[in-house]
Structures are given as C-alpha cells and as structure tokens.
Amino acid sequence: MKLLLIEDEKELAHSITEYLAKENYLCESVEKYEDAVEKINLYQYDCIIVDITLPGGSGLNIIRELKHNKSETGIIIISAKNSLDDKITGLEIGADDYLTKPFHLPELNARIKSVIRRRSFGGKNEIIFDEIKILPDQLEVTVHDQLIILTKKEYDLLIFFLANKDRVVTREAIAEHLWGDGMDSVDSFDFLYTHIKNLRKKIMEKGGNDYIHTIYGIGYKFSSAL
Amino acid sequence: MKLLTKTSRYYIFISVIVFIISGLIFFRLLNNIFDRQLDNTLFEEKLLIEESINFSDSVPDFRSVFGHMIDITILIAPHKKVEWIRDTVMYDNVKGEFASFRHLFVKNTSIKKQGYIINIYKPLRESENLIAEIMIAISLLFISLLFLLILVNYFISRRVWIPFYRTLNTLSQYEINQDTSLKLTSTDIYEFKLLNNALERMSKKIRQDYNNLKEFNENAAHELQTPLAIIKSKLELLIQSEELDEHQFQLISSVFEATSRMAKLNQGLLLISKIDNNQFPQTEQVNLITLIEKTLIHFAEIIEIRNISVTTDFIGPVTLKMNTTLAEILITNLISNAVKHNIPSGSIHITVNQETLTIYNSGNQLQTDPQRLFERFRKSDHHSDSVGLGLSIVQKITHLYNMRVEYTYNNLTHSLKIYF
Numbered sequence: 001m002k003l004l005l006i007e008d009e010k011e012l013a014h015s016i017t018e019y020l021a022k023e024n025y026l027c028e029s030v031e032k033y034e035d036a037v038e039k040i041n042l043y044q045y046d047c048i049i050v051d052i053t054l055p056g057g058s059g060l061n062i063i064r065e066l067k068h069n070k071s072e073t074g075i076i077i078i079s080a081k082n083s084l085d086d087k088i089t090g091l092e093i094g095a096d097d098y099l100t101k102p103f104h105l106p107e108l109n110a111r112i113k114s115v116i117r118r119r120s121f122g123g124k125n126e127i128i129f130d131e132i133k134i135l136p137d138q139l140e141v142t143v144h145d146q147l148i149i150l151t152k153k154e155y156d157l158l159i160f161f162l163a164n165k166d167r168v169v170t171r172e173a174i175a176e177h178l179w180g181d182g183m184d185s186v187d188s189f190d191f192l193y194t195h196i197k198n199l200r201k202k203i204m205e206k207g208g209n210d211y212i213h214t215i216y217g218i219g220y221k222f223s224s225a226l
Numbered sequence: 227m228k229l230l231t232k233t234s235r236y237y238i239f240i241s242v243i244v245f246i247i248s249g250l251i252f253f254r255l256l257n258n259i260f261d262r263q264l265d266n267t268l269f270e271e272k273l274l275i276e277e278s279i280n281f282s283d284s285v286p287d288f289r290s291v292f293g294h295m296i297d298i299t300i301l302i303a304p305h306k307k308v309e310w311i312r313d314t315v316m317y318d319n320v321k322g323e324f325a326s327f328r329h330l331f332v333k334n335t336s337i338k339k340q341g342y343i344i345n346i347y348k349p350l351r352e353s354e355n356l357i358a359e360i361m362i363a364i365s366l367l368f369i370s371l372l373f374l375l376i377l378v379n380y381f382i383s384r385r386v387w388i389p390f391y392r393t394l395n396t397l398s399q400y401e402i403n404q405d406t407s408l409k410l411t412s413t414d415i416y417e418f419k420l421l422n423n424a425l426e427r428m429s430k431k432i433r434q435d436y437n438n439l440k441e442f443n444e445n446a447a448h449e450l451q452t453p454l455a456i457i458k459s460k461l462e463l464l465i466q467s468e469e470l471d472e473h474q475f476q477l478i479s480s481v482f483e484a485t486s487r488m489a490k491l492n493q494g495l496l497l498i499s500k501i502d503n504n505q506f507p508q509t510e511q512v513n514l515i516t517l518i519e520k521t522l523i524h525f526a527e528i529i530e531i532r533n534i535s536v537t538t539d540f541i542g543p544v545t546l547k548m549n550t551t552l553a554e555i556l557i558t559n560l561i562s563n564a565v566k567h568n569i570p571s572g573s574i575h576i577t578v579n580q581e582t583l584t585i586y587n588s589g590n591q592l593q594t595d596p597q598r599l600f601e602r603f604r605k606s607d608h609h610s611d612s613v614g615l616g617l618s619i620v621q622k623i624t625h626l627y628n629m630r631v632e633y634t635y636n637n638l639t640h641s642l643k644i645y646f
C-alpha cells in the first residue's frame with residue numbers, strides 16, 4: 001500500500017508517518033503544494049492524506065487535480081479548520097473523508113483503512129483477525145465461524161480495535177470515535193468500559209480469546225500477544 | 227424629553243417671566259403717567275378755583291364747570307398750608323356706586339387771609355379703563371409674539387437639527403461588527419460637521435481595535451490547534467513504546483488529560499470567536515423538536531447510566547431560522563448541561579412551544595452567582611472536567627439570533643428558558 005501525506009507541519013507529518021509505518025504502508029510525505037502536485041502526477045497512490053491549507057496552494061486543488069486525472073486514489077482531508085463549508089466542498093469534489101485537527105492517530109489509521117477497504121473492489125472485502133472474521137458489507141461478525149450479534153457501538157468498537165491492532169489506543173480516542181467529541185470524557189469512559197466488557201464477553205462466549213488488554217488507566221490494546 | 231420641547235419650555239418660561247415683570251413695570255409707568263396728568267389737571271383746577279375765589283368772594287358752583295365733585299369749605303381760623311394728593315374710594319353719586327377717585331386736598335390761608343379747604347375728586351374710571359385696554363392689547367401682542375416665537379423656533383430647530391438626527395439615526399443602526407465603516411451624511415453646519423468627523427474617526431478606531439482583537443482571538447485559538455495536535459500525536463506514539471512501566475503510563479495519562487482539556491477549551495474559544503466573527507451566516511429553518519429528539523438519542527446512554535428520567539412536553543412543530551450547526555451546538559450544550567449538573571436518579575423535563583424552550587433539571591444549588599452563570603470559565607468547582615464555556619456559548623448563540631435566555635432555580639430544579 002502506498003500513501004502520500006501532504007502536510008506542511010513537519011512534526012505532525014513525522015508523527016503520522018511514524019504511526020502509519022507500522023501498518024506496512026509505504027508512506028511518503030511532502031510539505032509543499034507544488035511537490036504534492038508533482039508526486040500525484042508521477043506516481044499512483046492508494047490513499048492521499050491532504051491538509052487544506054498548504055504553502056503554495058489549497059489542498060482542495062490537489063483533490064480537483066486527482067479527480068481530473070480520473071484517479072482511483074482514496075482521499076482523506078485533514079484540516080485545522082472545523083468549517084462545515086470546507087467539509088462539504090471537500091466531500092463534494094471527491095474526498096472520501098474529512099478529519100479535523102487535532103485528531104487521534106488511531107482515528108486517522110482507522111479512516112485510512114476504511115477508505116482503502118472501500119476502494120479495493122477486486123479483493124474480498126473482509127477483515128480477519130485470528131478466529132474473528134468481519135464482513136463489513138454485511139455488517140457480520142463471526143468467531144470460529146459462529147455468528148455473534150453485536151450492537152452498533154460494539155461493532156464500531158471492534159472495527160476500530162482491529163484497525164489499530166497491537167497498538168495502545170487511548171480511551172479518549174475510542175470514546176471520540178464512538179461518540180464524537182461532544183461527549184464529556186469522564187462519562188464516555190464509563191460507557192466505554194461497559195461496551196468493552198460486553199464485546200469481550202460476546203467474543204469469549206463463542207470460544208474466542210481475550211484480546212482486549214487494559215493498559216494502566218490510559219487505554220486498551222487489542223492484541224493476541226500478551 | 228425632546229430637545230425641541232426642552233427649548234420651547236425654556237422659551238415659554240423665560241418669556242412669561244419677562245412679560246410679567248415688564249408688564250408690571252409698564253403698568254406702573256402707565257399709572258404714573260396717567261396720575262401725573264390727572265394731578266396736573268387737579269392743580270390747574272385748584273388754581274382756577276383759588277383765582278375765582280380771589281376775584282368773586284363767593285364760591286361758585288365748580289361742579290357744573292368741571293363736571294366732577296369739588297368740595298370747598300371756608301375755615302374760620304387761619305391754618306398752616308397743607309396740600310396732598312392721593313387715590314381714594316368713595317361713593318359716586320353720578321354712577322351710583324363706589325369708584326376710585328384721585329383726591330386733591332388743599333388747606334390754605336393765603337387767599338384773602340381766610341382759610342379754605344378744597345377737596346377735588348376726579349374719577350379714575352377713564353384712565354383705569356384706558357390702562358386696562360392698553361394692557362389687554364399689549365398682552366394679546368405678547369401672546370401672539372410668543373406663539374410666533376415658538377413656531378419659528380420649532381421650524382428653525384427642525385431644519386437646523388436635521389443633520390444631527392440623521393447622524394443619530396445612522397449611528398443607532400450602526401453595529402461595530404458589520405462589514406462597512408460608519409458613513410455619515412455630510413452637512414454644512416460647522417458643529418455637526420465636527421461631530422460627524424469625530425464620530426467617524428472614533429468608530430474607525432473602535433472598528434480597527436475590535437477587528438484586531440477578533441482576529442487575534444481567532445488566530446490565537448487557531449494557532450494553538452497545531453501544537454496541540456503535535457502534542458497529542460507524539461503522546462500517542464510514545465504510548466506505543468514497549469518499555470513503559472505503569473508509573474510512566476500514569477504520567478502520560480495525566481498529560482493526555484490536560485492536553486485534551488486544553489484542546490476542548492481551545493475549540494470552545496474558537497467557536498465563540500467564530501460566532502463573533504459571524505462565520506455562520508447561512509441560516510435554514512431548523513425543526514427544533516426533531517433536533518431535540520435527535521440530541522436526546524445521542525445522550526441516551528449517559529442518561530440511562532445515570533438513571534435520569536427524561537420527560538418532554540412539545541407543542542406544535544416549532545421551526546427556528548438559524549444556522550444548523552449552531553442550532554445543534556445550542557441544543558447539545560443545553561442537554562449536556564442538564565445531564566452534567568444533574569443528580570443520580572434525577573430528572574430532566576423539556577418543554578417547547580411557539581415562544582419558548584425550557585429545560586428543567588434536578589440538581590444541587592449553584593455554588594456561583596446565577597447572574598454570572600453565562601460568563602466564560604464560570605463553573606461549579608466539583609465539575610473540574612468541564613471547561614466552563616458551555617453556557618457562554620449558549621448565550622452567544624442566543625444573542626446572535628436575538629433570543630433571550632433566562633436562568634431560574636427553585637425547589638431543587640434548575641431551569642434554562644430560551645425566548646425565541
């Protein structure tokens with residue numbers, strides 16, 4: 001998988017590439033508008049993560065350029081501007097997703113995976129993790145080939161965990177993924193605990209392993225290793 | 227009181243006082259003139275009488291000559307000369323009533339060594355009538371003058387103050403946060419020209435300061451986003467490290483929490499400055515009841531966990547013309563507030579009708595002054611988790627759409643009422 005990150009803030013770009021590197025993505029990073037335009041015209045990417053405000057031009061123009069080239073690349077906008085207009089324009093001209101800064105790296109990771117999954121038409125659309133199999137198109141989850149019934153929140157939680165497997169994910173990142181940022185964190189941690197407990201129970205009932213590890217008051221890690 | 231009324235009142239007040247004083251002076255002057263004239267006549271008559279007594283030894287019937295009362299008495303013994311003149315009231319035989327007379331009294335011995343007392347009475351009626359007529363004429367003149375003065379003053383004032391009222395009108399409609407600078411219509415009156423110039427200069431300065439401040443607020447909040455994003459992302463990378471022990475995780479967790487609060491605070495401030503900067507210009511018809519129901523579903527989990535009972539009383543479809551995003555923020559903040567400051571197993575009651583939206587929630591009494599509830603960073607201490615901007619944002623949004631928000635507390639129930 002080849003990704004292109006177009007972000008003028010060096011430190012943030014470092015964080016993102018470092019986080020994504022562990023996913024076995026080939027993640028390139030450019031800071032300037034012109035460099036970005038050059039790259040997208042030279043190479044083919046699976047997904048492009050683009051900031052709207054760039055030195056030299058608007059990230060929206062890069063999306064227009066991609067669409068003009070009839071590119072199949074997935075596009076995720078990351079913007080410091082929490083502006084509905086930008087969001088609407090971005091999505092209208094063909095972006096797949098829009099994330100407002102500051103965002104959680106696991107969130108970006110999950111969104112990239114979701115975009116790539118939706119874009120890969122040829123292959124079978126399924127997520128497999130040991131004995132757990134998810135068919136996102138059917139919203140079906142099986143453990144040892146036995147169907148388990150999850151609530152919407154539990155399903156989202158599982159997808160989010162699998163997108164960020166083997167990583168420590170903060171409670172805050174999960175809560176924000178499930179409820180948006182309007183929710184009070186202390187309260188959402190309470191229900192998060194309930195949802196995680198239920199999800200763990202449902203997987204283990206069908207003979208699945210306990211994959212969800214609690215990490216000292218900071219978050220959780222979904223991992224087969226201990 | 228209007229300027230015109232005020233000046234007119236002064237005009238009338240001063241004119242009336244001046245008239246009364248000058249009228250009194252004029253009246254006295256007129257009286258004096260008439261009296262002197264009368265006195266001269268009386269003395270002339272006295273001389274005539276004295277002369278005729280000197281010549282004829284007898285006292286002729288002067289009454290038939292002069293046509294008014296004359297009384298002459300001959301004294302036996304000689305006397306010192308006494309002569310005075312004054313007004314008196316006595317019975318007028320001619321008219322058959324009491325009337326005012328000018329009375330000349332002379333006691334004299336110079337005539338033929340014999341004493342005389344001469345009393346001459348001349349009726350004042352005529353001069354009194356004359357004075358009265360003159361005074362009436364003068365009064366009429368004064369009243370018409372006063373009336374004219376007021377009328378002229380009124381029209382002149384209206385004309386002269388037109389530029390002032392125009393300026394006032396423009397000024398009262400002007401808002402410092404609108405796009406254009408203050409433009410006042412020019413005038414040829416020097417003072418108003420000065421006033422307009424001063425106002426334009428001042429508003430320009432205020433606008434500049436206001437815009438600078440707004441820009442600063444927004445830029446500051448905006449520029450903070452990036453470092454916050456970097457801190458968050460670095461922390462997220464840091465916790466992936468295999469070597470961290472529990473204590474280190476705890477430290478990072480605290481940094482995380484503080485960063486999140488800062489990010490939330492910053493988002494709130496950014497939102498407030500965006501509302502101030504009118505960055506939510508597009509409005510739509512928002513169905514309030516649907517919005518509330520949607521928001522309640524969003525909060526359903528926490529409401530259930532806290533065992534809060536929610537009741538609603540919606541009358542009608544109620545639509546508000548406002549920005550969708552702001553409407554959502556408004557309702558979310560209100561409901562979140564009602565949930566957050568509730569007690570376990572408490573209650574929330576929401577009523578909506580065409581004029582008002584009210585959210586009642588059970589809860590302990592406020593620790594802070596209710597008057598200052600809507601100020602920024604005003605929060606009750608036990609909820610250190612909230613950043614204290616929620617109600618401030620509520621107020622900003624309601625102000626933007628000319629709504630009024632009111633807080634009351636009684637019987638362990640907080641209520642926030644919004645008048646559309």
